[in-house]
Amino acid sequence: MPELAALVPRLREAGLRVLLPAPAPLEPDPLRRARAVDGPATAVGLVERWEPWARTVAAAVPLAGPVLQVTVRGWPRGAEAAAELVDLVGRWCGEVVAVVAAGGALPAARLPDGEAVAWAVLTGGGATVLVSHEGPGPAVRLSSAGARLEASPRGVRWAGGDPLPLQPLPAWVPPAPRGVRAGLVAAAAGLARDDAGAAELGDLLVAAQVLAALRDSARTGALVPVS
Numbered sequence: 279m280p281e282l283a284a285l286v287p288r289l290r291e292a293g294l295r296v297l298l299p300a301p302a303p304l305e306p307d308p309l310r311r312a313r314a315v316d317g318p319a320t321a322v323g324l325v326e327r328w329e330p331w332a333r334t335v336a337a338a339v340p341l342a343g344p345v346l347q348v349t350v351r352g353w354p355r356g357a358e359a360a361a362e363l364v365d366l367v368g369r370w371c372g373e374v375v376a377v378v379a380a381g382g383a384l385p386a387a388r389l390p391d392g393e394a395v396a397w398a399v400l401t402g403g404g405a406t407v408l409v410s411h412e413g414p415g416p417a418v419r420l421s422s423a424g425a426r427l428e429a430s431p432r433g434v435r436w437a438g439g440d441p442l443p444l445q446p447l448p449a450w451v452p453p454a455p456r457g458v459r460a461g462l463v464a465a466a467a468g469l470a471r472d473d474a475g476a477a478e479l480g481d482l483l484v485a486a487q488v489l490a491a492l493r494d495s496a497r498t499g500a501l502v503p504v505s
Contacts, residue, residue: 287312296320297466301361301482306490309483321469324477324485325461326362327369333445334434335420335427336369342425342436345371348407351393352415360492361485363409364399365477370420372403374488376503379496389413397492400501448475 300323303309312320326332339345348371353363364374377399378384384398385406393412400406417430426437433441447460451467454460468476484504491502 287314295469297323297469298482299323299462301358301365301477301485304357304361304482304486304489306483306486309479309486313479313483319469319472319476320479321465321476322478322482323459323462323465324362324365324481325459325465326366327477328447328451328461328464328475329431330444330446331429331431331434332366332369333447334442335366335418335429337445338427338434338436338442339370339420339422342422342427344403345405345420345422347421348405349389349419350407350409350415351389351391351413351417353409353411354416355411357489360397360489361482364485364488365481367399367401367405367407368481368484371405371407372401374399374484374504375402376400376501377488377491377495378501379492379499382495382499383501384408397495399488 296319298320327336348367350363353359367374377397379397380395384395386395386398386408388394389408389410391413393410395408396411398406398408415430417428420427420429428435428437434444435441447464450471450473451460451464454463465476467473487504491504494500495502
């Protein structure tokens with residue numbers, strides 16, 4: 279909702295810290311205007327980055343060198359779920375620089391197990407990411423030159439290896455109330471601490487720009503740079 283983005287500058291000018299409980303709004307222009315206002319930080323509920331499996335992937339991928347390819351199956355549909363995935367890909371593989379939607383010049387139409395690819399992204403780190411909504415999941419496979427990491431909320435392991443110990447939330451994150459995602463509590467606690475681990479408006483803007491490029495790609499069938 280653009281109206282929500284319009285409220286953020288007013289809240290910040292009033293000296294208030296702001297927690298957006300979900301990765302929305304996802305329109306680039308209102309978010310650019312909101313970011314231009316000086317004031318206390320705004321934290322965004324991009325909560326998958328706080329999940330133990332996602333934190334474990336972030337800690338493991340530097341050990342194998344640059345990620346070259348990522349396959350994602352069973353990822354939920356919808357703009358907010360896509361924003362969460364864009365945020366994870368950026369943390370694991372580098373900034374998303376271009377996207378292509380199904381019907382365009384996809385690097386591959388299907389994953390190795392046969393699931394149809396819905397969209398794909400290219401990152402500044404050189405990784406190609408193929409995303410499918412089909413199949414059991416969510417499940418992610420990250421391949422580098424000499425290793426492959428298999429990851430899902432059920433666990434993370436190097437191909438052929440034992441499960442890796444999952445990275446817990448920081449000790450300063452309090453327990454989540456019933457029905458509240460632990461990542462949202464972590465984002466709120468990070469905002470209170472001025473902790474860099476909490477997603478900010480800049481992270482949400484990146485996701486909004488990627489989604490806008492995906493809409494352009496769906497319309498034109500072309501590979502669209504992210505800007």
